[in-house]
Amino acid sequence: MFNADSKIYIAGHTGLLGSALLSVLESKGYKNLLTRTHAELDLTDKVQTEAFFKAKKLEYVFLCAGKVGGIISNKTRPADFLHQNLVIQDNVFEAANAYEVNNLIFYGSSCTYPKLCEQPMSEKQWLTGALEETSMGYAAAKIAGIIACRAYNTQYNKNCFIGVIPNSIYGENDNFDLENSHVFSALIRRFHEAQKAGNSEITLWGTGQPRREFIFSKDVADASIFLMLNAEKLENKPYNLGTGVDYSIKELAKKIANVTHFKGEIKWDTSKPDGTPQKLLDSSKLLALGWKPSVKFEDGLKATYHWFKQHYD
Ligand SMILES: NC(=O)c1ccc[n+]([C@@H]2O[C@H](COP(=O)([O-])OP(=O)(O)OC[C@H]3O[C@@H](n4cnc5c(N)ncnc54)[C@H](OP(=O)(O)O)[C@@H]3O)[C@@H](O)[C@H]2O)c1
Numbered sequence: 001m002f003n004a005d006s007k008i009y010i011a012g013h014t015g016l017l018g019s020a021l022l023s024v025l026e027s028k029g030y031k032n033l034l035t036r037t038h039a040e041l042d043l044t045d046k047v048q049t050e051a052f053f054k055a056k057k058l059e060y061v062f063l064c065a066g067k068v069g070g071i072i073s074n075k076t077r078p079a080d081f082l083h084q085n086l087v088i089q090d091n092v093f094e095a096a097n098a099y100e101v102n103n104l105i106f107y108g109s110s111c112t113y114p115k116l117c118e119q120p121m122s123e124k125q126w127l128t129g130a131l132e133e134t135s136m137g138y139a140a141a142k143i144a145g146i147i148a149c150r151a152y153n154t155q156y157n158k159n160c161f162i163g164v165i166p167n168s169i170y171g172e173n174d175n176f177d178l179e180n181s182h183v184f185s186a187l188i189r190r191f192h193e194a195q196k197a198g199n200s201e202i203t204l205w206g207t208g209q210p211r212r213e214f215i216f217s218k219d220v221a222d223a224s225i226f227l228m229l230n231a232e233k234l235e236n237k238p239y240n241l242g243t244g245v246d247y248s249i250k251e252l253a254k255k256i257a258n259v260t261h262f263k264g265e266i267k268w269d270t271s272k273p274d275g276t277p278q279k280l281l282d283s284s285k286l287l288a289l290g291w292k293p294s295v296k297f298e299d300g301l302k303a304t305y306h307w308f309k310q311h312y313d
Contacts, residue, residue, distance in 0.1 A: 002059075002060055002102075002103070002225075002228040002229050002231070004028075004029045004030050004031055004032075005031060005032055006030070006032060006059045006060050006102075007032045007034065007056070007057065007058055007059040007060070008025065008030060008032060008033050008034065008058075008059065008060045008061075008062070009034045009035075009056070009058045009060070009061045009062070010022050010025070010033060010034070010035055010062050010064060011036075011043060011061060011062065011063050011064055011065040011092065012038075012063070012064035012065030012066065013035040013037075013064070014037060014038070014173070015064055015065070015068070015173060016068075016169055016170075016171055016172075016173050016174045016175070016217050017064045017107065017166075017169055017217055017220055017221065018035075018062070018064035018065070019172065019173040019217075020171055020172070020173070020217035020218045020220065020221040021062050021064060021221040021224060021225075022035065023218070023221075024218055024221040024222055024225065025221070025225065028225065034056060034058065036052070038065070043065050043087075043088040043091055043092055044084060044087045044088055044091065045091070046091045046094075049091040049092060049095050050091070050094070050095045050098070052095070053095035053096065053098070053099040053101070054095075054099055057099065058096075058099070058101050059101060059102045060101065060102055060103050060104070060228055061092070061096055061101050061103075061104040061105070062104075062105050062224055063088075063089070063092055063104060063105060063106050063107065064107065065088055065092075066084070066085050066088055066089075066107075067080060067081050067084040067085055067088075067138075068138075068175070069081065069138075069175075069179075069180045069181075070179070070180055070181045070182050070183070070186060071134055071135070071275065072179055072180075073179055073180050074134055074135045074137070074138055075134045075135075077137075078135075078136060078137025078138070079137060080137075081135075081137040081138035081141065082137035082138065082140055082141050085138065085141035085142065085145070086141045086144060089106065089141065089144065089145045089148060090148075092104070093106075093148050093152060093161070096160070096161075097152055097156060097160070101160060102160065102231075103159075103160055103161075103162060103228055103231045104160060104161050104162065105162045105164055105224050105227060105228065106145045106146065106148070106149055106161060106162065106163050106164070107145075107164055107165075107166060108142045108143070108145060108146045108163055108164065108165040108166075108238060109135075109138065109139065109142045109165065109166070110165060110166070110167045110168070110213075110242075110279045110281060111131070111132055111135040111138065111139045111142070111276075111279075112126065112127075112131070112139050112142045112143045112146065112165065113125060113126060113165075113279070114128055114129025114130060114131065115129070115130055115131060115132040115133075115276050116129060116130075116276075116277070117129060119278050119280050120244075120280040120281055120282035121240070121279070121280065121281055121282060122240070122282035122284070122285075123165075123237060123238055123239070123240055123282075123285060126146075126165075126238065127143070132275065132276050134275065145163070146163040146165070146238050148161070149161035149162065149163035149236075149238070150163070150236055150237065153236045154236065159231060159232065159234065159236065162227055162228075162231060162234060162239075163237070163238035163239070164223070164224065164227065164238065164239050164241050165238050165239065165240050165241060165281065166215060166220050166223075166241040166242070167212075167213040167214065167215055167240075167241070167242040167243075167279065167280075167281050168182055168183070168184060168212055168213065168214050168215070168279075169214075169215055169216075169217050169220050170182075170184040170185065170214050170215075170216060170217065170300065170301075170304055171216050171217030171218060171300065171303070171304055171307075172217065172303065172304060172307035173217075173307070174217075174304065174308075176188065176189045176308060176312075178190075183212065183249065183252070184214055184252070184304075185304075185308075187204070187252065187253060187256045188256055188260065188304065188305055188308055189308070190202060190204070191253075191256045191257055191260040191262045192260050192305075192308065192309070192312070194262055194264065195260050195261055195262040195263075199264055200264045200265065201264045201265040201266070201267055202262065202264060202265075202266055202267065203267040203268070203269050204249070204253060204266065204267070204268055204269065205268075205269055205272035205273075206249065206268065206269070206270065206272050206273060206274040206275070207268055207270050207274055208248060208249045208250030208253065208266075208268050209248055209249070209250070209274065209277070210248065210249055210274045210275055210276065210277050210278065211246040211247065211248050211249075211277070211278040211279070211280065212246055212247065212249065212252070212278075212279055213242045213243060213244075213245065213246040213247075213279060213280045213281060214243070214247070214252075214297065214300075215241065215242055215243050215293060216293070216295040216297075216300035216303075216304075218295060218300075219243070219293040219294060219295050219300075220241060222291075222293075222294065223241050223286065223291050223293075226289075226290075226291040227239065227286075227291075230289060230290075233289065234289075239283075239285055239286045240281040240282060240283045240285065240286060241281070241283055241286060242280070242281035242283045243283075243293045243297070244280075244281075244283060244287075245297065246278065246279070246280040247297075250266075250268075253266050254266070255297075255298070255301060256301070256305075259301055259302060259305050260305060
């Protein structure tokens with residue numbers, strides 16, 4: 001049973017989600033938390049990964065390690081996203097299975113849903129249509145991970161691997177590098193820099209019409225702990241994880257302009273692509289189990305911007 005004394009490994013604890021998990025688990029009194037930096041344990045190395053699982057006798061694993069990036073890096077290096085995520089997942093799943101971890105959470109992505117999917121996207125619509133081209137390498141690895149959860153549980157007759165599909169995560173420790181960041185963190189940086197430079201306008205990509213759902217990293221961490229605690233009740237199928245609320249990129253830009261105190265004009269370069277028109281998850285299956293998000297978007301945005309300003313230099 002998942003409890004305060006359980007031996008818990010947070011893979012990728014320096015990243016956006018891993019750092020939120022570490023902080024939420026610590027705040028809830030979980031005492032036996034194991035972490036390794038990428039330099040200390042490269043999860044693409046099968047021998048190192050297996051030796052770590054064998055030596056540590058881990059009971060619970062949150063697999064937050066992976067190669068994650070924004071539209072530009074996904075588009076230009078799809079093979080890296082496919083390969084690195086597949087290898088990490090395969091090594092960790094094999095070791096977790098061999099050394100009998102009680103439960104492992106694997107994080108998929110909303111880009112595993114069809115590009116033109118009925119909204120909100122329920123788990124029933126998974127794998128029913130063509131994917132968005134630009135993130136296909138990453139999405140293929142994430143699809144393999146979700147299928148692996150089901151496959152290991154089925155073949156080894158256990159209820160160990162839990163597949164979760166969160167929508168866009170934002171929060172402290174996000175990547176604010178413009179090449180590799182997601183829309184939320186990229187806009188925070190762009191607006192902050194425009195405000196500091198005293199610019200009278202800012203030009204953003206696309207029409208601003210696409211709609212996106214954002215969930216605060218600590219809400220994803222909280223939901224992940226809830227799933228571990230309720231692992232016995234879960235289906236051998238993935239669970240969507242979102243807030244149920246989406247914003248157009250235009251609305252998001254206005255909210256970020258407000259929090260960063262940018263007073264100039266927001267212009268849209270409509271020659272640039274928009275991507276998938278809407279990505280809103282139907283998370284009712286998870287909500288029906290009794291979990292709900294608790295962080296208001298405005299509060300999460302303020303906390304993220306506060307963290308960004310402290311770490312910007
Ligand atoms: N961010 C989102 O919006 C989002 C949405 C849905 C699902 N997810 C999924 O949630 C998980 C966490 O995402 P995130 O946004 O927190 O990612 P992130 O901030 O980029 O963090 C990734 C973590 O993985 C580590 N890592 C990368 N390669 C590694 C390797 N070979 N061996 C060991 N550690 C390695 C990184 O360490 P270094 O930085 O030192 O390399 C970092 O600690 C990923 O599986 C992602 O696909 C994310």
